[in-house]
Amino acid sequence: MIRHSKTLRTAATVAFSLLLLPLSTTALAQDIFQFSGNDGSQPVGNLSLDSAGNMYGMTSGGGADGIGTAFELMPLPGGGWKQVVLRSFHGRDGFYPGAGLILDSLGNLYGVTPSGGPNGDGCGLALELLPAANGDWSERVLHYFDCTHGKSPQGPLLLDASGDLYGTTSFGGDGSCGYMGCGIVYELIPSENGKWVKKTLHAFNGNDGEDPAGGLVFDKDGDLYGFTSDLFQSSHGTIFELIPLLDGKWRRSVLHRFQGPDGAYPAGGLIIDMEGNLYGVTPYGGVYATSDCHPLGCGLVFKLTRNHNRWTETILYAFSGLDGANPVGVIFDSYGNLYGTTSRGGTYNDGTVFKLSPETGGHWSETLLHTFDLKDPTDGAFPAGGVAFGDDAAGNLYGTTEFGGQYGAGVVYEVSP
Numbered sequence: 021m022i023r024h025s026k027t028l029r030t031a032a033t034v035a036f037s038l039l040l041l042p043l044s045t046t047a048l049a050q051d052i053f054q055f056s057g058n059d060g061s062q063p064v065g066n067l068s069l070d071s072a073g074n075m076y077g078m079t080s081g082g083g084a085d086g087i088g089t090a091f092e093l094m095p096l097p098g099g100g101w102k103q104v105v106l107r108s109f110h111g112r113d114g115f116y117p118g119a120g121l122i123l124d125s126l127g128n129l130y131g132v133t134p135s136g137g138p139n140g141d142g143c144g145l146a147l148e149l150l151p152a153a154n155g156d157w158s159e160r161v162l163h164y165f166d167c168t169h170g171k172s173p174q175g176p177l178l179l180d181a182s183g184d185l186y187g188t189t190s191f192g193g194d195g196s197c198g199y200m201g202c203g204i205v206y207e208l209i210p211s212e213n214g215k216w217v218k219k220t221l222h223a224f225n226g227n228d229g230e231d232p233a234g235g236l237v238f239d240k241d242g243d244l245y246g247f248t249s250d251l252f253q254s255s256h257g258t259i260f261e262l263i264p265l266l267d268g269k270w271r272r273s274v275l276h277r278f279q280g281p282d283g284a285y286p287a288g289g290l291i292i293d294m295e296g297n298l299y300g301v302t303p304y305g306g307v308y309a310t311s312d313c314h315p316l317g318c319g320l321v322f323k324l325t326r327n328h329n330r331w332t333e334t335i336l337y338a339f340s341g342l343d344g345a346n347p348v349g350v351i352f353d354s355y356g357n358l359y360g361t362t363s364r365g366g367t368y369n370d371g372t373v374f375k376l377s378p379e380t381g382g383h384w385s386e387t388l389l390h391t392f393d394l395k396d397p398t399d400g401a402f403p404a405g406g407v408a409f410g411d412d413a414a415g416n417l418y419g420t421t422e423f424g425g426q427y428g429a430g431v432v433y434e435v436s437p
Contacts, residue, residue, distance in 0.1 A: 027397060049373065051398055052101050052418075052427035053093055053432040057082045059087040059105055063420035065120030066349070067178060068129070073411045075418060076129055076434070078117035080404075082429060084109035087428060088117045090129070090149055091348035091431060104230075106149055106157045111136055113159055114147060117279035119175030119235075120405060127151050130162075130185060132173040143167040143192070146177065146185065146208055146216075151425060162216040163208055167192060170204050174233040176289070178244075184209050186221075188232040188246060193223035202230040205246065205262060205270075220346075221270045222262055229258040230272055239296050244270075245372040247286040247300065256284040256305065256316075259298065259324060259331075275331045276324055280305055282333055284316045288349030288360075298324040299336075301347035301360065307413035318345040318365065321358065321376060321384075337376055338382045341365050343386055344372040349406030359389075361403035361419060364408070366391030370401035371421065373435050389435050390411030392421060400424035402430035407435070 053096035055061050060079030068076045075093040083089040090107040117138035120254040121129045129149040143165040150158050152163065162185070165171055165231060171191035179185040185208040195200035202224035209217045216228030221244070224230055229248030233363075236246045244262040246359045256278040262270045275298075278284055290300045299322070315318070317425050318339040327330050336358070339345050345365030358376040366372040368409035376384045394401035410416040419434040425431040 024285065025299045047373075047389040048436045049399075050436075051400060051425060051431040051433055052434050053103055053346050054427060055079065055082060055429040055431065056427045057429050059103055060091055061427075062335075062422045063091075063404070063430045063432065064422065065335075065420075067069070067408045067418050067420065067432070068121050068123050069403070069408055069411055069418070070123060071129065071411060075125065075408075077405075077420060077432070078120055078131060079117050079420055080431070082120060082369055085110050086398060087111065087115050088133070090121060092119070100257060102296075107159050109133065109136065111141060114145060114196065115141060121149070121215060122176050122179055124179055124183070130177050130179065132175045132177060132187060134172040134190070137164050143171040144173045144189070145172060146187065163218050165189060165192065169193070170206055170218070171200065176235045178236045178238070180238065184360060185216075185234050185241065186244065188234065188236065190195065190231045190233045193220075194225065196223075196225035197230055203232045203248070204227050205244065207233060207235070215372075220227075222272050234287060237290045237292050237298075239292055239377070244296055245290050249285045249287065256280050257286045257302070259286070259300075260291070263405075267413075274334055278302065278305065280316050281307065282321055282335060284314075286345070291350065291352060293352070297325050297360065299352075301348060303347055303348075303363070304345040307308075308339075313339075313341055313345045313364075319347045319362065321350055321360070322345060327421075334382070337386055339365060341369075342367065344374055345369075348403055349375070351406060351408070353409070359417060361406055362402065363402050364421075368401075369395045369396070370394045370424070371403045373403075373407060373419065375416065389417070392424065394424050394426075397426045400433055 061082030062080045068245045069149035088109045092104045114133035121131040146162045148160045170189040170317045191200040207219045210298045231249045250257045251314040304314040304316040305318040319339040321336045323334045344362030348361045350360035373390040375387045401424035404422040407419040409415040
């Protein structure tokens with residue numbers, strides 16, 4: 021397919037849609053599983069659900085060696101849930117996962133750990149978990165990162181129709197940001213001999229961003245979108261596009277550079293609508309800087325709109341503290357509403373689950389679905405991942421908190437409308 025050159029420039033216009041909001045919650049939230057340590061602790065990233073309603077995720081701690089697990093939650097016929105530890109990491113096969121898992125059509129799971137390698141501790145790896153007929157699971161390491169050409173892979177991974185995987189590493193590359201490198205975007209390609217080949221699609225140099233710590237998303241043309249957090253620079257992060265070319269290379273364009281008030285240090289991941297507009301969150305930035313938040317602000321939800329070769333950012337909602345602070349990520353429902361979590365803020369400053377609804381005139385209103393309470397042993401606190409919809413039409417949301425619960429090791433929760 022012939023690809024035409026695109027000249028993409030960031031528009032300077034930023035439209036603010038800030039509303040007063042209700043602080044009452046309107047949904048029922050309950051823990052469906054509490055981690056105790058041996059079965060994992062501090063779950064991170066989004067959950068993945070299969071067609072049978074089973075949920076899969078990762079914990080950054082706990083397990084046999086205390087360095088993380090992969091787990092499954094299965095719904096029981098009479099109600100309740102059963103947890104199974106699919107993998108307790110030991111170092112060589114992974115170390116301190118920092119993101120969730122994704123599923124393919126065969127039920128295999130894919131993920132990354134930012135540390136781990138052949139000698140136990142290393143520069144991270146990409147892995148696959150495969151189910152067996154007897155219910156057991158086995159792990160296969162797809163790639164060990166060597167630090168120079170990629171270090172500390174972040175997630176989640178992205179799977180295309182051909183079975184290739186795409187991801188980012190926070191460090192590594194050409195060394196422009198010092199010995200650690202500025203990070204890369206990579207592709208993992210399965211070969212006929214069962215091995216996987218890593219291809220670097222782009223190595224950041226600092227001027228075009230640094231620390232691409234998050235998931236990627238495709239548009240309908242096969243272009244990739246992601247962000248850089250720029251945590252080690254004076255800038256506040258970028259949104260970028262990678263365009264595949266006929267010679268197999270990829271061309272990078274910076275769509276937006278955050279300035280602080282319009283967002284700072286994007287996180288979580290991007291989502292895309294049918295028109296090709298991009299949505300995401302920044303944990304900092306906005307117009308509210310309170311003692312409970314960062315001096316740059318409590319964070320916001322943004323939209324990037326394409327108009328031919330120009331992109332314009334709109335702030336859909338800026339958090340102020342009681343309504344949430346430091347958003348983690350968002351997802352769509354079929355009506356165009358956005359759902360997400362904040363890692364802090366709310367009544368107890370322990371995080372929230374929220375809904376954003378579009379209104380006439382381009383405004384968005386927030387509804388707090390749940391505010392977490394660390395002091396409540398039946399509740400979680402501090403979400404480190406977004407939410408996922410269940411497999412039925414009930415509209416239930418599922419997610420995890422890094423802490424809270426009876427044992428303080430985090431929970432899996434359900435929010436019902």
